[in-house]
Amino acid sequence: MKSSDTSVVSSGSPVGKPIGKMALLLHDIKRQKHSYILLAPYYLLFCLFTVLPVVLSFLISFTHFNMLEFPRWVGWQNYTRLFLEDDVFLIALKNTLLFVAVTGPLSYIMCFIFAWLINDLPPKLRAFVTLIFYAPSISGNIYFIWLIIFSGDMYGYLNGFLMKAGFADEPILWLQDPQYILIIIMIVQVWLSLGTSFLAFIAGLQNVDPSLYEAGAMDGIRNRWQELWFITLPSMRPQLMFGAVIQITSSFAVAEVSMNLAGFPSVQYAGHTIVTHLIDYGSIRFEMGYASTIATVLFAIMLGTNLLTQKLLKKVGE
Amino acid sequence: MKILSSLRGKTKVNRSVWGNVLLFLFLGVFGCYMALPLVYSINNAFKPLDELFLFPPRFFVRNPTMSNFSDLFHLLSNTWVPFLRYAFNTVFITMAGTIGHVLLASAAAYPLAKHKFRGTKILFSVIVLALMFSPHVTAIPNYMVIGKLGWIDTYWAIIIPAFAFPLGLYLMKQFMEQIPDALLEAAKIDGANEYRIFWTIVMPLVKPAWLTLTILLFQLLWGTDGGTMIYSENLKTLNYALGQIVAGGIARAGAGAAVALLLMSVPILLFIFTQSKIIQTMATSGMKE
Numbered sequence: 318m319k320s321s322d323t324s325v326v327s328s329g330s331p332v333g334k335p336i337g338k339m340a341l342l343l344h345d346i347k348r349q350k351h352s353y354i355l356l357a358p359y360y361l362l363f364c365l366f367t368v369l370p371v372v373l374s375f376l377i378s379f380t381h382f383n384m385l386e387f388p389r390w391v392g393w394q395n396y397t398r399l400f401l402e403d404d405v406f407l408i409a410l411k412n413t414l415l416f417v418a419v420t421g422p423l424s425y426i427m428c429f430i431f432a433w434l435i436n437d438l439p440p441k442l443r444a445f446v447t448l449i450f451y452a453p454s455i456s457g458n459i460y461f462i463w464l465i466i467f468s469g470d471m472y473g474y475l476n477g478f479l480m481k482a483g484f485a486d487e488p489i490l491w492l493q494d495p496q497y498i499l500i501i502i503m504i505v506q507v508w509l510s511l512g513t514s515f516l517a518f519i520a521g522l523q524n525v526d527p528s529l530y531e532a533g534a535m536d537g538i539r540n541r542w543q544e545l546w547f548i549t550l551p552s553m554r555p556q557l558m559f560g561a562v563i564q565i566t567s568s569f570a571v572a573e574v575s576m577n578l579a580g581f582p583s584v585q586y587a588g589h590t591i592v593t594h595l596i597d598y599g600s601i602r603f604e605m606g607y608a609s610t611i612a613t614v615l616f617a618i619m620l621g622t623n624l625l626t627q628k629l630l631k632k633v634g635e
Numbered sequence: 636m637k638i639l640s641s642l643r644g645k646t647k648v649n650r651s652v653w654g655n656v657l658l659f660l661f662l663g664v665f666g667c668y669m670a671l672p673l674v675y676s677i678n679n680a681f682k683p684l685d686e687l688f689l690f691p692p693r694f695f696v697r698n699p700t701m702s703n704f705s706d707l708f709h710l711l712s713n714t715w716v717p718f719l720r721y722a723f724n725t726v727f728i729t730m731a732g733t734i735g736h737v738l739l740a741s742a743a744a745y746p747l748a749k750h751k752f753r754g755t756k757i758l759f760s761v762i763v764l765a766l767m768f769s770p771h772v773t774a775i776p777n778y779m780v781i782g783k784l785g786w787i788d789t790y791w792a793i794i795i796p797a798f799a800f801p802l803g804l805y806l807m808k809q810f811m812e813q814i815p816d817a818l819l820e821a822a823k824i825d826g827a828n829e830y831r832i833f834w835t836i837v838m839p840l841v842k843p844a845w846l847t848l849t850i851l852l853f854q855l856l857w858g859t860d861g862g863t864m865i866y867s868e869n870l871k872t873l874n875y876a877l878g879q880i881v882a883g884g885i886a887r888a889g890a891g892a893a894v895a896l897l898l899m900s901v902p903i904l905l906f907i908f909t910q911s912k913i914i915q916t917m918a919t920s921g922m923k924e
Contacts, residue, residue, distance in 0.1 A: 355743060356742075450669050609775055
């Protein structure tokens, strides 16, 4: 099975007669008929709902399209409008980048540190603590309770606490004041972000070969920090790379939390992100061409950041 | 201290007691940050109305009551579309989407993990690339594709796209790679064809992985409110119906708190029962090279 390529060349071709590339390919496909049949249903749907939309989005981004009239080709016009004329997009871009630069690394490091600490606990306690940390990310819309904590009247928990303790004389409008909006969204997003990568890190830590630690102790590793840097991190590089992809993608995609906490649009666009900008043009203004331009730019930024991070992470512990 | 020192002795060396104290203190503080909102919402669900609007607000419930839940059931029994209909919609979408995804993703993961042929690398790297951007990017064309298929305002608009969710295939393929080749070869010698091997040997072996996929898809679909795809009231989901109750404002604060607790308890309970399998699956989730 594994050596199908070589066996085709040696046994499949008649003596001396070179067979064409197409014939070789057909032969291969026939041999692997079952594999292709098993692959087909998933990949057909994947093409239909992921590959085709990416291509379509790219094409539509060069048109003027409002869902009613046939799309009209406008070239780079949407792109120049986006970067040169749309001030709100620039705010959204700035917010998103700020957001990714803070919550991306912060949530990633938190996922790892907590997984690392939890790994030292006895199994029963470990399962419980894992549940506590993982629960927010699977509890759906539970982040709504932050609305009550940051509520702008004196019944909000934070205001109630601050006023009672004498730090504030009157309630602070946490979710209406541009000064606080982005920070609050960050706090909530970090709270929500111990998800799939957190579990991947826990699993990765449990699978580090214990004999490596013993060997390390003999080689003169003195404390847990050295152990972490020289043994643990390099051994779980694959999980670290997977976790990075998940965290980066989700911190670029922040929108729901912002819309539900700070409103849509938020005061002075303080909580506006690329995705909320996309939702604005896509599902409210129905400027599909322009919305697709935003989507394509977002796609490029997400993919670029992810690929760059993967390159960097390959260097960990080297 | 006893726990801390017993931890020291286990498999790991190079641990100082003070380091342990410091790190567990850190874990404790952040544990509270993570747990407080959850503890709070549990408390809120059992608060009588007068405790919900106290100044200064009180965190823990003093006179627990079930009245929020009875209010909720009273509200639900008077909805225009029967409550059971919403529940059925959610259960149907979640079940169909999850089963379809687990089957299709496993079928595709098996040849990718265990057969070497032209295109495996490309097919898999496309999936990895798909993990690198969020579904928001494709939302608009997706709507058009589903519109062309005539699925708008049907269950299928939610169910079928969920079949091709990339994370599931990724995790499944990584997990399947650890199945020993010898086992599959032996089955082949015994005369089993590929489909039989897949169904009777591979699938039982990857039970942790399909449990994980089930949980992932469950979380994805359980929380759906139909979005832009479904607008008929009688096809809407539980999440949407309960969201409408919360939207009722202050008068519904009690019922809203009960709703929040109900909605979050299902995925959490599921996770409790499957945690060890999920961790087992995640152990193989790493990206190679």
